[in-house]
Amino acid sequence: xxFSDYFAGARRPVISFEVFPPxxxxxxxxxxxxxxxxxxxxxxxxxxxxGAMGTTRSRTLEIASYIRKTYNLxxxxxxxxxxxxxxxxxxxxxQMRTLGIRNIVALRGDPPKGETKFTPPxxxxxxxxxxxxxxxxxxxxxxxxxxxxxxxxxxxxxVDAPSLEADLANLKRKVDAGADLVITQLFYDNADYFRYVExxxxxxxxxxxxxxxxxxxxxxQIKRIASLCGARIPAELLQQLDAxxxxxxxxxxxGIDWCAAQSKDLLARGAPxxxxxxxxxxxxxxxxxxxxxx
Ligand code: FAD
Numbered sequence: 001x002x003f004s005d006y007f008a009g010a011r012r013p014v015i016s017f018e019v020f021p022p023x024x025x026x027x028x029x030x031x032x033x034x035x036x037x038x039x040x041x042x043x044x045x046x047x048x049x050x051g052a053m054g055t056t057r058s059r060t061l062e063i064a065s066y067i068r069k070t071y072n073l074x075x076x077x078x079x080x081x082x083x084x085x086x087x088x089x090x091x092x093x094x095q096m097r098t099l100g101i102r103n104i105v106a107l108r109g110d111p112p113k114g115e116t117k118f119t120p121p122x123x124x125x126x127x128x129x130x131x132x133x134x135x136x137x138x139x140x141x142x143x144x145x146x147x148x149x150x151x152x153x154x155x156x157x158x159v160d161a162p163s164l165e166a167d168l169a170n171l172k173r174k175v176d177a178g179a180d181l182v183i184t185q186l187f188y189d190n191a192d193y194f195r196y197v198e199x200x201x202x203x204x205x206x207x208x209x210x211x212x213x214x215x216x217x218x219x220x221q222i223k224r225i226a227s228l229c230g231a232r233i234p235a236e237l238l239q240q241l242d243a244x245x246x247x248x249x250x251x252x253x254x255g256i257d258w259c260a261a262q263s264k265d266l267l268a269r270g271a272p273x274x275x276x277x278x279x280x281x282x283x284x285x286x287x288x289x290x291x292x293x294x
Pocket of ligand 1: 049161
């Protein structure tokens with residue numbers, strides 16, 4: 001199935017999980033061990049992120065294909081513009097087809113470590129909308145079944161965008177190019193999501209906008225991630241995390257309670273599903289997902 005098939009007429013919220021490709025074999029082993037726990041929570045599909053460079057890239061496809069074949073669960077591979085020419089992207093797309101991967105999260109990607117500005121590779125792509133166009137052109141060239149394509153959305157604006165309006169125009173470009181789903185960047189205040197959905201709909205964009213949530217695991221981790229991607233941590237959450245101090249178990253409890261409340265509110269107010277950034281862990285996700293109406 002492709003992304004759009006899950007959302008068309010869905011009577012239950014569409015829950016999905018995102019994992020990342022580990023750097024080494026031990027990490028791969030750990031990921032394989034936790035997959036049954038995640039699968040027991042009955043996600044509709046899972047996605048695997050695309051690393052900046054090196055071996056984690058081939059692992060993205062390996063993991064997406066492994067989950068699909070082992071558990072008969074649909075998967076999506078993320079794909080970025082970083083480090084690949086158009087011809088190399090075609091090779092990766094061919095590989096996805098061979099492996100039976102039918103969904104792609106199409107992204108620009110972040111600049112490699114040490115660089116502040118994204119520079120498109122030689123004969124490569126500069127923006128995610130070009131990636132979506134490239135994938136749709138590839139399908140025509142090969143006479144292939146269309147992929148399901150999701151793109152990233154930023155309720156609090158992408159960090160590089162000069163304004164929310166400019167960023168919204170970019171989202172529209174990505175959907176006009178052929179994306180059939182939006183998955184958002186993490187956020188901790190649902191008001192940001194609902195404001196964003198309203199602004200996107202006002203542009204005539206009708207595809208599902210799935211909130212992406214990252215449950216807090218520790219105060220340090222979330223402050224670092226939130227500052228990197230420009231996400232605001234609401235004062236109330238910050239206060240609870242500060243009260244937990246260096247006690248990671250306490251901070252994790254705060255994170256679980258916050259994320260469960262956020263999830264229930266999102267679904268009650270019409271979000272089509274939730275995409276959880278699970279960070280290759282399961283215990284906290286179990287406690288959140290088990291509280292959802294399904
Ligand atoms: P784009 O949509 O191309 O936007 C990038 C910036 O350029 C924005 O500021 C946008 O407003 C601006 N822009 C776009 N088009 C134009 C134009 N024509 N003219 C001027 N400005 C323009 N990163 C990874 O490396 N691997 C992953 O697997 C990964 N998965 C992710 C999954 C999700 C759901 C999300 C939300 C993000 C993910 N990221 C991942 C992070 C992502 O790569 C970064 O946020 C990146 O900086 C932007 O990617 P994008 O696809 O949103 O880019």
